[in-house]
Amino acid sequence: MSTPATDWAIDVRGLNKHFGSKHVVNDLSMQVGRGEIFGFLGPNGSGKTTSIRIMCGLLTPDSGSGTCLGYDIVRQSGEIKRRVGYMTQRFSFWDDLSIRENLDFVARMYGMADRRAAVDRAIDGLGLGGRAAQLAGALSGGWKQRMALAACMLHEPELLLLDEPTAGVDPGARRDFWEELHALAARGISVLVSTHYMDEAERCHKLAYIAYGRLMAQGTAEDIIASQQLTTWEVAGGDLAAVAERLRGRPGVEQVAAFGSALHVTGRDPAALQAALQQALAGSDCRAQPAATGLEDVFIHLTEQSVDNFGPPA
Numbered sequence: 001m002s003t004p005a006t007d008w009a010i011d012v013r014g015l016n017k018h019f020g021s022k023h024v025v026n027d028l029s030m031q032v033g034r035g036e037i038f039g040f041l042g043p044n045g046s047g048k049t050t051s052i053r054i055m056c057g058l059l060t061p062d063s064g065s066g067t068c069l070g071y072d073i074v075r076q077s078g079e080i081k082r083r084v085g086y087m088t089q090r091f092s093f094w095d096d097l098s099i100r101e102n103l104d105f106v107a108r109m110y111g112m113a114d115r116r117a118a119v120d121r122a123i124d125g126l127g128l129g130g131r132a133a134q135l136a137g138a139l140s141g142g143w144k145q146r147m148a149l150a151a152c153m154l155h156e157p158e159l160l161l162l163d164e165p166t167a168g169v170d171p172g173a174r175r176d177f178w179e180e181l182h183a184l185a186a187r188g189i190s191v192l193v194s195t196h197y198m199d200e201a202e203r204c205h206k207l208a209y210i211a212y213g214r215l216m217a218q219g220t221a222e223d224i225i226a227s228q229q230l231t232t233w234e235v236a237g238g239d240l241a242a243v244a245e246r247l248r249g250r251p252g253v254e255q256v257a258a259f260g261s262a263l264h265v266t267g268r269d270p271a272a273l274q275a276a277l278q279q280a281l282a283g284s285d286c287r288a289q290p291a292a293t294g295l296e297d298v299f300i301h302l303t304e305q306s307v308d309n310f311g312p313p314a
């Protein structure tokens with residue numbers, strides 16, 4: 001059976017999920033285009049994993065509806081599971097088996113018809129050929145992630161759901177992993193990937209930022225930055241710790257964050273922000289200059305805005 005024709009890999013509306021008194025997914029609507037790499041960001045415990053599990057039919061929402069690859073997320077979870085590759089946060093393998101043996105084990109678990117061909121394809125597709133005989137336990141974190149990705153690709157899914165796939169992996173291996181994701185997207189495979197890394201967020205075609213169960217922003221990085229209408233100044237030189245202390249709490253100053261040897265000072269009211277900077281910097285050696293607002297500035301801002309959304313326990 002072919003996949004229903006739809007432009008969306010994921011199209012969900014008004015999803016809600018409670019665990020006890022916690023409203024973990026709160027009226028979530030989200031669309032992921034076909035062949036798109038869509039980044040899912042937000043603080044720990046904000047509901048990303050739960051949302052991913054609902055979207056692929058592993059968990060039933062309390063309310064809301066939607067489709068994944070054109071199939072209904074509540075009624076057609078079997079169809080979805082056959083077409084989606086899901087890499088969980090805590091994937092595990094047999095350390096004493098080689099990459100090939102591990103992949104063969106996964107293929108056997110899924111009852112795949114032509115296991116050998118599927119394993120060969122996954123190994124070649126992810127450049128694991130030279131290491132296929134290596135024991136999984138001896139692999140570095142980066143190669144383990146790649147093996148996990150190969151395991152997700154065995155049944156040639158149309159959509160990958162990757163839950164923090166590069167957590168704890170060094171920058172070089174993370175970069176290689178992302179090259180792989182872009183190569184897969186170029187072949188038309190859609191990717192929803194959760195991450196806490198800003199450099200990875202910048203590599204996504206689109207992003208959603210979720211905090212305490214609520215979607216705070218969605219779109220391209222540029223859209224998200226523009227939507228918050230923040231003004232940012234960079235303060236450098238002099239006693240930054242003292243200046244930061246003087247800035248915090250002043251009218252117009254919404255956040256003060258250290259970025260290397262400078263401070264980023266951000267707010268929504270440009271005039272009030274400038275006045276606050278003038279007062280706080282008076283008599284100090286620090287200099288302030290306008291700076292571009294970055295994704296990280298926006299995410300810090302969104303997280304602070306969202307705290308009020310945490311409902312009181314029922």
Ligand SMILES: Nc1ncnc2c1ncn2[C@@H]1O[C@H](COP(=O)(O)OP(=O)(O)OP(=O)(O)O)[C@@H](O)[C@H]1O
Nearest residue numbers: 019020022024042043044045046047048049050051
């Ligand atoms: N099966 C469950 N039963 C009860 N509470 C749960 C369950 N699964 C998740 N939660 C709670 O729901 C909230 C959201 O968790 P979730 O794992 O979806 O967040 P997350 O954004 O993926 O977090 P992280 O970035 O830390 O992985 C957390 O408070 C978590 O403790």
